[in-house]
Amino acid sequence: MSNSNNTTRLMSWNTHSLISRFSLCEYFSKNEFEKVAVSPLDKFISKCRDRLLEFSLVFHKDLYNRLGLGHPDGRKVESLETIGDFIRIFRLNPQTQFHHVRVYRLEELSPGTGHDVSREGPPGHSYIPVEVGAEIPVFEIICAYSDEPDWGMDQNIFSVREYGLANPPFGPVKGMSSQAPFHMGFPHESRLAYWIVPSLGRSLVSTRVRMCLGLSEIAFAQGMDYWGWRFAAWAAHYLQDITCPVHCMPIPVAPKALIVNLMMNPSPTKFFKKCRDLFRNRHGLFEASVCYLMNKSVKQDSDRRLIDVLLFASDGLDANVDSVIRSASETPHNLAPKIIDFLVNLYSYPVVDQPERYVNPEGEFLINGLLEEAITKRPQFYDGFVDSVCKCLEQAGRVTRFVIVTSRRGAQHDSW
Ligand SMILES: [Zn+2]
Numbered sequence: 001m002s003n004s005n006n007t008t009r010l011m012s013w014n015t016h017s018l019i020s021r022f023s024l025c026e027y028f029s030k031n032e033f034e035k036v037a038v039s040p041l042d043k044f045i046s047k048c049r050d051r052l053l054e055f056s057l058v059f060h061k062d063l064y065n066r067l068g069l070g071h072p073d074g075r076k077v078e079s080l081e082t083i084g085d086f087i088r089i090f091r092l093n094p095q096t097q098f099h100h101v102r103v104y105r106l107e108e109l110s111p112g113t114g115h116d117v118s119r120e121g122p123p124g125h126s127y128i129p130v131e132v133g134a135e136i137p138v139f140e141i142i143c144a145y146s147d148e149p150d151w152g153m154d155q156n157i158f159s160v161r162e163y164g165l166a167n168p169p170f171g172p173v174k175g176m177s178s179q180a181p182f183h184m185g186f187p188h189e190s191r192l193a194y195w196i197v198p199s200l201g202r203s204l205v206s207t208r209v210r211m212c213l214g215l216s217e218i219a220f221a222q223g224m225d226y227w228g229w230r231f232a233a234w235a236a237h238y239l240q241d242i243t244c245p246v247h248c249m250p251i252p253v254a255p256k257a258l259i260v261n262l263m264m265n266p267s268p269t270k271f272f273k274k275c276r277d278l279f280r281n282r283h284g285l286f287e288a289s290v291c292y293l294m295n296k297s298v299k300q301d302s303d304r305r306l307i308d309v310l311l312f313a314s315d316g317l318d319a320n321v322d323s324v325i326r327s328a329s330e331t332p333h334n335l336a337p338k339i340i341d342f343l344v345n346l347y348s349y350p351v352v353d354q355p356e357r358y359v360n361p362e363g364e365f366l367i368n369g370l371l372e373e374a375i376t377k378r379p380q381f382y383d384g385f386v387d388s389v390c391k392c393l394e395q396a397g398r399v400t401r402f403v404i405v406t407s408r409r410g411a412q413h414d415s416w
Contacts, residue, residue, distance in 0.1 A: 010125055011125050013298065014150070015287065015290055015291045015294060017126070019310060020142050020143050020146040021143050023396070023400040024142065028138070036225040037135050038226055044219060045085075048222050051221070067202055067204075090215075091165070092153045093153050094156075099129070101129055102128050102144050103128075103144045103147075104128065111300045119287075121147075138225075138229050146237045147237070149179075149237045152179075156174050157178070159174050169200070169203065170184075170199055171184075181203060183205065185242055185329065186201070188248065188326075188330060188334075205238050208234075212232065213231075213235050213403075215231040229407070232407035239328065239400070242329045243329060243392050244287070245339050247332075248336070249336040250279075252283075252337055281352050285352060293371075293386070305386050309394050310394075324402075328398065328399050329395070331394075339388045343381075
């Protein structure tokens with residue numbers, strides 16, 4: 001519960017957890033007593049081993065085909081005994097740990113609690129450990145684990161020799177940004193962008209979504225509901241990511257400005273190197289600002305536009321994963337340059353707009369205070385920013401509701 005000690009501490013909800021919470025609160029208000037017991041991963045593995053081995057072959061085919069590597073011989077998985085085997089078979093970061101946690105309940109953070117915009121995994125500033133065997137509401141599983149794919153499980157995967165995935169289609173081989181191919185996709189790019197970087201078309205978002213939905217179905221079919229919901233929450237994460245304007249547009253600037261910049265820097269490699277920090281600044285600042293503003297809305301019940309849009313999002317989706325990704329990312333992609341313009345003008349902070357200067361909003365560049373001041377001084381850019389972000393969140397709400405409502409024991413994602 002809130003107390004005087006936490007008024008200055010930074011304790012927050014991650015953006016994914018808030019998107020899931022408000023997209024689904026109406027749905028779960030009708031099922032609020034539904035609870036399941038927290039169950040360890042090795043129990044899921046031993047109960048579903050044969051089905052998992054069979055499914056891993058489908059996943060491998062999807063993954064290697066997507067990367068243009070065909071389906072290599074000699075990668076047939078023969079044993080699945082340990083959590084390490086599971087990680088290897090489903091091509092996750094070998095360092096991955098599966099924590100059992102929940103996020104804060106609404107009454108646990110006071111209006112004065114500071115907003116932490118970093119995205120650390122557990123223990124972080126957002127999670128409370130729960131015991132194996134404890135009965136917890138399904139709603140809390142989804143709110144906590146729709147954050148999980150950002151806790152490192154998709155990082156450094158292209159550096160694992162045994163996986164044989166060659167080079168990432170985009171992004172670095174190691175570090176936090178190495179998860180990019182699994183969390184970003186660009187189905188609406190222009191021919192110019194594909195010409196500059198042909199591998200932009202090899203995003204692995206849909207591959208991971210299909211993997212999560214498949215794992216979820218296997219878990220539900222064996223009565224392992226805790227894992228059924230946890231994997232469904234992972235699927236919601238990837239689909240929420242694709243509705244984020246800086247995740248569905250690699251260079252969120254207007255095409256005209258891009259062409260002018262390219263003409264001044266005719267080598268695409270040099271151009272991207274020069275502008276790398278400029279794009280990273282915009283990406284990081286966007287995510288940190290949305291996280292900050294959503295936390296502020298919930299904790300202080302002020303300007304609820306970013307929250308209310310999730311409550312009323314529609315849930316009509318009936319196509320396959322690739323079609324869903326394409327349709328849910330269209331509006332965010334189209335709005336991305338405008339949103340970033342609003343953001344840069346709102347801050348009017350010189351470093352944000354300089355190539356070769358990296359500001360890290362999750363590190364030393366604290367937006368606390370700076371953003372409040374910017375909103376007071378430049379409210380027109382703040383309003384433009386929030387209204388445009390709402391249109392993207394509407395899509396995030398839509399994909400979340402669809403994935404969760406259709407991911408239940410007995411549900412089949414045949415059409416996916
Ligand atoms: Zn992500």
